[in-house]
Amino acid sequence: MYDSPSLETKVTDKAIKIAAQNVQVFYGDTHAIKDVNVQIQDKTVTAFIGPSGCGKSTFLRCLNRMNDTIDICRVEGDILLDGEDIYDKRVDPVQLRAKVGMVFQKPNPFPKSIYDNIAYGPRIHGLAKSKADLDEIVERSLRRGAIWDEVKDRLHAPGTGLSGGQQQRLCIARAVATEPEVLLMDEPCSALDPIATGQVEELIDELRDSYSVVIVTHSMQQAARVSQKTAFFHLGNLVEYGETSQIFTNPVDSRTESYITGRIG
Amino acid sequence: MPATWIFLIVLALAAIGYVLGRGRALASAGGDSRHLHSLPSYYGANAALLAMVPALLVLVIWLFAQPLVIQNRVEHLVPETSYETEGELSLVMSDVRRIAEGLDLAVERGALSADEASDIRVEFTDIRERLGSVGVALGSDVQAPMLAAAKAWREMNATGNLIRSIAVVLVALGGFGLGLMRAEKDFRARNSVEKVIKGLLILAASLAILTTLGIVLSLLFNTIEFFRLYPALDFFFGTTWAPSFGGGSELGILPLLWGTFYISLIALAVAVPIGLFAAVYLSEYASPAVRSFAKPMIEVLAGIPTIVYGLFALLTVGPLLFQAFGPGTLGWMGGGRAVMTAGLVMGIMLIPFVSSLSDDIINAVPQAMRDGSLGLGATKSETVKQVVLPAALPGIVGAILLAASRAIGETMIVVLGAGAAARLSLNPFEAMTTVTAKIVSQLTGDADFASPEALVAFALGMTLFVITLGLNIFALWIVRKYREQYE
């Protein structure tokens, strides 16, 4: 659907959505991400795995410049979204984040009604022309977040009153409501029970039809279940990146193999 | 024997008790402290505490009770013809006290011998002059019945003091003996000492309740007294405040409440926006360097005593406003002291109060909320306005209510900056006065405490106490509810 002629070698047949080149991240004096190159495809679920502290979340937060909110964080190298450098001076992070949505580790609904939670993004970005328009966006997003049936009768109840799994799906719906092109998910199931995790994973799989989804996870099983591509991070380095099936069955790097067989981590 | 002497005797007994108790316990264990249940010092401490604590308790209670009992008895000696109202009786009684104390002082200074003092007669001696010579000024000549009452007072006081000394020392000796008797190797001295100490700790903690009780009682009794002399309805619904110590005062609280409310309103109108914006800026925008400089600097404003703000209002802000709005230009202001002056300065005083409370509350909003909003592409200000502030709203309302209670109870700024005229007016550039300012002016004159003009201050204090207490309880409740939400 989208073509990016400016990008170099294509890894597979799908279009490249995000291309990172020689990315370095520093926290003060700590070199947190070392020289990472990765190309993320459109309409694909890409999983970042690795032991805790390996930098996978840090790298994810670079992709929509959430690291800007941390004073001591410094990013070098290029990250191209559809061929445009997102760290270019002219880029407004606000506009970028509308295109690259994010879902966080712990469900964080605003202390507002379910409706207002979803409508928040469209309102600030001015996506709705009328109240009816907004109603429609809310319904569509909740449907896409696979939570519509559970909340349609209580849209004006507070979002904080939902269960953990429902809250997380609400947050995904909230991210979807701004109509992003990329969805970043930072361990979205780590605070959820197995049933809720299953529901969210199912949802992620469906979202692949419309978005490029990048998910950070500490669970290798989850990566294997939901992703098509997997990147393995270790000590700030991107060790290996490839088809999920290949990474899990036939890793090239010995460190990847050690990790997925449970020897490091 | 004066109370200080008794106190010292008790202390000495306690010290001796410590040494003896310790020694006795050690002796009972054959000098080997390992055979004792507790460390030797506990046996000493036990004896000391037993000697000291009950005796001092008796002493304190006695000090409170004796004047009450004597007062009650002497009142019957004052002939009913010499007073008409309760208020006059209390005046007569205070004269009686002065005479009695004056005689004591005269004896002490050597102007009278002890026998002379007890045999003194109105017919033979000019008591007023004699007492004047030792520095006790009496308002009028001494009447025979009053002198009789004063003598009775002295006598009872002397007897009371004697019994007091004996009682306290006896109690101390009893405790001393008991402590020594118990100083024996199988006695659980540590447990006993700890029990007493725990009792003392409870006593200290309960002082807070005593203080509140003291406040309520002292306000309540005098307020009831006031309402006996002045109708409560006129006080609460009167629109004129015109006290005159000659009598015929009009003491309506409404103009004072209006002044209090108006000044507080202006103060909040200054402090809330500035304080809130400053808190938002410092917690959401400012770099650590700016924050670590500006935050303490603004909090310096909170550490400055209110008398300084009062002076600032009276001598700096008042004249400035008078120049800007006075007869020379707009003619709105008749003098430097005005609602605006006091309100403005009080607002400055409250800025750090609002900002540091709001800062705490804003910081209590979890970072995840901000991340969620920023992750959706909201700007910082949108995040603050639409997510952080609404989430923090209950806490901020609580903070504002606490600030309002501060403003209502503030005294020095309004005493110096607001003026003295009680007025029901809408013009903020006019001088008005407040409840607190009138409490000060009604109680610092030379008025006697029995007149409605002085007693009204207690009714004002009661009103103030009830209003601020209500605000505080409500505000603290809101803030606590808010904190629980994020814990």
Added chain:
Amino acid sequence: MTDATASGVPAGKHTSGSLLEQNPRTKRRNAAEARFKMYGMAAVGIGLVFLVLLLVAIVRNGVPAYTQTFLSLPIELKAEALDKNGNRDLDDIRKVSTFGYNPLLDEALLRVVADNGIESDYSGADLRKMISSSAAAQVRDYVLTHPADIGETVEFRVLASSRVDGYLKGRVVREDLERDKNLDAAHLDIIDVLRDEGVVSRTFNWAFIFGADASESRPEQAGIGVSMLGSLFMMIVVLLLSLPIGVAASIYLEEFAPKNRWTDLIEVNISNLAAVPSIVFGILGLAVFIQFMHLPQSAPLVGGLVLTLMTLPTIIISTRASLKSVPPSIRDAALGVGASKMQSVFHHVLPLAMPGILTGTIIGLAQALGETAPLLLIGMVGYIASNYPDGVASGFLDPNSAMPAQIYEWAKRADPAYYERAWGGIIILLLFLMTMNIIAVILRRRFERRW
């Protein structure tokens, strides 16, 4: 769960533009952002400006109080005026009141004016308006202590009157004098000459820092020293009472109190007392300590008691916070080796919490030191503290003032010369508060432990 595909709306319809250009809406939003941030900066700025204004007002108006104008007058202590019998008997000399000294002052003034070549038709009494009315008493005190000097000419440094002092400090200008019945412009001409000749000079005013208050008509003589002592005695009472009681109450509430109604009641009381207006504590002090217990009015002891009750909640709250910050592992360790609960608290927890407790206490004391309103009600104003207390007991029990009450008293006297002294007093008060706060900060920095 197949809602997702049902929507059919292409993703990213609104963001199809390049990231490199801001769309108009983003521009608008960024402008709002900048405005909002500016409001915040403005608010912080206004707060800081107020602080600076306040400090500038204090320093500008207060610093002149630290210098005072004096006249050097050689005064002939004539024997025929001071000691008519000529036998130097102190009792006789004492009979000459301060009025008897005025002619000597007049003479000395006339001579000084003539010696410096000033032509003036003022009489001695007219000239006397330039010096403080305390001058006669000053000379008399000297004579009473040095009776041998009678008959000699002695050089005195007498205080100039507050108006002259104000003129040299720029507080009084010639135009003001038209409405003044005490001083004329001609006086100022004389002062101008005398200043150039060095007879009139301004020097540092130790008497302001260590002296006593003076009557309403003699602002040039008033000092804050005695009320400083009053404050000191009050603070001693507050410290001696509030530290032990506050610590005891905190230990009970934090370490021993069971969760019951009584404890809840205490907690509610403490948090409410912390917010009760200070004037209410003044009413409490008046009713309980003075009306009921008949303790002496205006005494620092009573002031200290009232301020203790007022400070206790502050101290309890901060003490509890520092007790709470000692980790439970310390208590467990002590209990584990067989210490009783009481021993674990007094031997281990309390010493570790001590820096925090002291910091809180100092801050509470600083608050008490600046408090004025309750002191008004127990009569610590209006009293002219003209003497130092005789000893410790009289320091606690004799009527005195306190620094903030003294400042209030001066502010009430409606005289620019006294306003200057009120500002000057504030400088001293703030210096004390600053020192206490700095000590508290140092204590906290030095001993703060992170567990």
